[in-house]
Amino acid sequence: MSRAETRRPVRTPSPLWTFGLLRSELSITFRRWRTLALLGVLAAVPVLVGVAVKIETSDGSSFGGGGGGGEGPAFISQISNNGLFLVFTALAATLPFFLPMAVGVVAGDAIAGEASAGTLRYLLVAPAGRTRLLLTKYATVIAFCLAATLVVAVSALVVGALLFPVGDLITISGTRIGYAEGLGRAFLIALVVAASLVGVAALGLFVSTLTGSGIAAMATTVGLLITVQILDQIPQLDALQPYFFSHYWLSFADLMREPVYWDDLTRNLGLQALYAAVFGSAAWARFSAKDITA
Amino acid sequence: MAPIDSDDNRTAGEGEDLRSGRRRAARYVVPVAVMGVAAATIGLVPAIADSGDPDLPKVTAEQLIEKIAKSDVEQLSGTVKITTDLGLPDLGGLESGLMSGMSGAPGAAGGGDGSAADPSAKLTELVSGTHTLRVAADGPDRQKLSLLENAAEYSLIHDGKDVWGYDSKSNEVYHSTASESAGQPEKEAPATPKDFADQALKAVDDTTSVTVDGTAQVAGRDAYRLVIKPKQEGSTVGAVSIAVDAKTGMPLKFTLTPKSGGAAVVDAGFTQVSFAKPDASTFDFTPPKGAKVTEGDEMTGAPEHEREAARGDVAEELDGLEVIGEGWDSIATFDTGGQGLPTASAGGDLGGFLGSFGDQVKGDFGSGTVFKTRLVNALITDDGRVYAGAVTKDALVKAADAAR
Numbered sequence: 001m002s003r004a005e006t007r008r009p010v011r012t013p014s015p016l017w018t019f020g021l022l023r024s025e026l027s028i029t030f031r032r033w034r035t036l037a038l039l040g041v042l043a044a045v046p047v048l049v050g051v052a053v054k055i056e057t058s059d060g061s062s063f064g065g066g067g068g069g070g071e072g073p074a075f076i077s078q079i080s081n082n083g084l085f086l087v088f089t090a091l092a093a094t095l096p097f098f099l100p101m102a103v104g105v106v107a108g109d110a111i112a113g114e115a116s117a118g119t120l121r122y123l124l125v126a127p128a129g130r131t132r133l134l135l136t137k138y139a140t141v142i143a144f145c146l147a148a149t150l151v152v153a154v155s156a157l158v159v160g161a162l163l164f165p166v167g168d169l170i171t172i173s174g175t176r177i178g179y180a181e182g183l184g185r186a187f188l189i190a191l192v193v194a195a196s197l198v199g200v201a202a203l204g205l206f207v208s209t210l211t212g213s214g215i216a217a218m219a220t221t222v223g224l225l226i227t228v229q230i231l232d233q234i235p236q237l238d239a240l241q242p243y244f245f246s247h248y249w250l251s252f253a254d255l256m257r258e259p260v261y262w263d264d265l266t267r268n269l270g271l272q273a274l275y276a277a278v279f280g281s282a283a284w285a286r287f288s289a290k291d292i293t294a
Numbered sequence: 295m296a297p298i299d300s301d302d303n304r305t306a307g308e309g310e311d312l313r314s315g316r317r318r319a320a321r322y323v324v325p326v327a328v329m330g331v332a333a334a335t336i337g338l339v340p341a342i343a344d345s346g347d348p349d350l351p352k353v354t355a356e357q358l359i360e361k362i363a364k365s366d367v368e369q370l371s372g373t374v375k376i377t378t379d380l381g382l383p384d385l386g387g388l389e390s391g392l393m394s395g396m397s398g399a400p401g402a403a404g405g406g407d408g409s410a411a412d413p414s415a416k417l418t419e420l421v422s423g424t425h426t427l428r429v430a431a432d433g434p435d436r437q438k439l440s441l442l443e444n445a446a447e448y449s450l451i452h453d454g455k456d457v458w459g460y461d462s463k464s465n466e467v468y469h470s471t472a473s474e475s476a477g478q479p480e481k482e483a484p485a486t487p488k489d490f491a492d493q494a495l496k497a498v499d500d501t502t503s504v505t506v507d508g509t510a511q512v513a514g515r516d517a518y519r520l521v522i523k524p525k526q527e528g529s530t531v532g533a534v535s536i537a538v539d540a541k542t543g544m545p546l547k548f549t550l551t552p553k554s555g556g557a558a559v560v561d562a563g564f565t566q567v568s569f570a571k572p573d574a575s576t577f578d579f580t581p582p583k584g585a586k587v588t589e590g591d592e593m594t595g596a597p598e599h600e601r602e603a604a605r606g607d608v609a610e611e612l613d614g615l616e617v618i619g620e621g622w623d624s625i626a627t628f629d630t631g632g633q634g635l636p637t638a639s640a641g642g643d644l645g646g647f648l649g650s651f652g653d654q655v656k657g658d659f660g661s662g663t664v665f666k667t668r669l670v671n672a673l674i675t676d677d678g679r680v681y682a683g684a685v686t687k688d689a690l691v692k693a694a695d696a697a698r
Contacts, residue, residue, distance in 0.1 A: 074445030
């Protein structure tokens with residue numbers, strides 16, 4: 001901040017202040033050991049998958065012995081032919097639980113963690129306003145969604161390129177695309193996966209405003225996540241399932257069709273936006289009127 | 295708001311608490327309103343989009359049928375949603391196993407020998423449930439049919455003399471040449487609304503009433519609705535409705551409703567269609583590196599023997615096949631050779647198991663078991679005759695009585 005600004009008699013928060021707040025939130029979040037450990041675990045998943053596939057196919061056979069195949073996460077049978085598929089497999093393997101769990105931990109901690117550490121009231125002493133603080137917290141969680149997804153994708157890309165051949169790849173529709181376009185699609189898929197986590201992030205933030213205990217908020221968010229995933233498997237609930245935030249998660253694979261099949265992708269993004277709007281505003285309703293005692 | 299304030303002034307605080315409580319509650323109006331708007335949008339948008347059948351010049355049923363016949367759409371691409379509900383018990387994996395067994399092909403579920411990319415095994419999956427297909431065609435030589443699955447796809451590509459089947463889930467490829475597999479791969483199973491419509495129009499004769507029932511919008515295109523109804527009483531078919539594109543005469547949607555009411559037995563329609571020439575790369579296929587390729591000729595090894603043997607059996611069994619009645623009421627009948635349930639020869643246990651699905655009936659012909667689906671019923675008499683058709687149970691019993 002410039003000197004002129006700090007000398008103003010009445011300090012009205014400048015727009016830049018928000019970015020200052022966001023920057024400090026980001027650096028606090030990403031410097032935590034907990035966050036680094038989560039990212040480390042996420043980065044290890046592609047390594048594990050890659051090494052496992054490499055060992056199984058080292059005798060020249062294709063994955064699953066070629067007999068019927070089709071088991072395991074999506075795209076796994078193609079990894080040994082093209083390392084780029086490891087990105088898709090790793091994302092498909094981490095999206096159901098690992099990624100949203102990490103997001104749930106960070107989102108659940110956002111408000112409740114500050115409250116239980118007794119630092120929330122100091123944050124509110126700063127002339128930022130509760131709404132702005134909440135928005136900053138949410139932006140930080142979304143930044144974490146993106147970072148976590150990119151960690152998985154980049155780790156998978158590197159491991160895939162080291163262990164397996166790379167080159168032109170075959171889309172799941174059977175057409176051939178160049179490696180550059182494949183990389184582009186991989187990046188797009190990473191963005192879609194990150195966007196798929198926006199709903200869980202909003203849910204976690206809302207839960208975080210309800211309680212003063214960081215652990216309780218994380219546990220509730222992850223518990224809700226697992227409950228929804230289980231309910232999504234029960235065929236009798238198929239009327240409700242299109243409204244579960246996790247229902248269209250695997251639609252990111254539709255980006256690998258030629259031409260891309262957009263129906264489920266747009267449904268997924270719309271659903272995530274809806275969850276963000278509903279639970280974001282609920283978190284605002286709760287947080288802006290909450291008694292801050294800690 | 296904060297506890298410190300309310301400690302200072304208790305009497306004024308109570309009124310304030312009430313007001314601030316109300317103000318707090320008022321904030322929750324926002325998420326509720328967001329949810330309400332979303333629910334209204336989800337509920338209303340399809341209703342608005344559906345409303346208003348297009349105004350089209352009137353045509354007679356004959357003109358419309360002629361239009362379908364003259365339709366020469368060679369280039370198209372689109373997405374087809376197909377839902378079949380035959381009312382078969384949902385047997386999950388067992389069902390698909392039986393289906394692939396029925397088609398005489400070594401299916402993916404059937405055994406390790408077969409290829410997961412074998413078209414005949416794959417397309418029988420369409421027999422039950424809801425599936426999304428993509429079709430593309432460019433003239434008689436190049437077609438593509440893709441079955442969209444979860445994070446995977448099964449593509450059947452016909453390009454010139456080559457027919458490729460590619461199963462992305464298992465990364466397996468099936469290859470044969472067009473002359474061997476009798477031309478177009480699509481003919482193995484009806485998948486597009488046109489295939490179904492062709493079948494239905496074959497059945498049109500004097501036992502049928504054909505009318506044009508207004509217009510409809512299908513996949514964003516104006517269409518006439520052709521309704522085919524059997525006149526005969528015994529048929530289980532309630533009505534067949536075909537939406538015909540007003541411009542090209544191409545059937546866009548096919549719906550078969552049973553007389554018993556309820557959901558359609560078959561509902562196949564384009565959700566998106568374009569009559570532009572598809573991208574040439576759509577039909578290009580080279581097997582991916584490392585994919586297991588099964589040649590159509592290789593399939594004629596051991597499995598083909600079984601298949602031929604099976605076909606022989608069926609042919610023998612169907613030797614006495616005759617058709618009773620005409621039109622929609624026609625009933626196929628044949629003698630299994632005095633053995634009650636034909637499946638009893640495959641194994642007594644299985645016979646008993648199948649028997650538990652059926653209803654026992656008695657008539658002048660003796661007694662037997664009726665197996666019911668929502669469309670096709672079959673009567674197997676205890677002395678081994680089989681009567682089957684898209685007719686009611688009563689019509690089957692009547693036919694059996696008459697044959698006696």
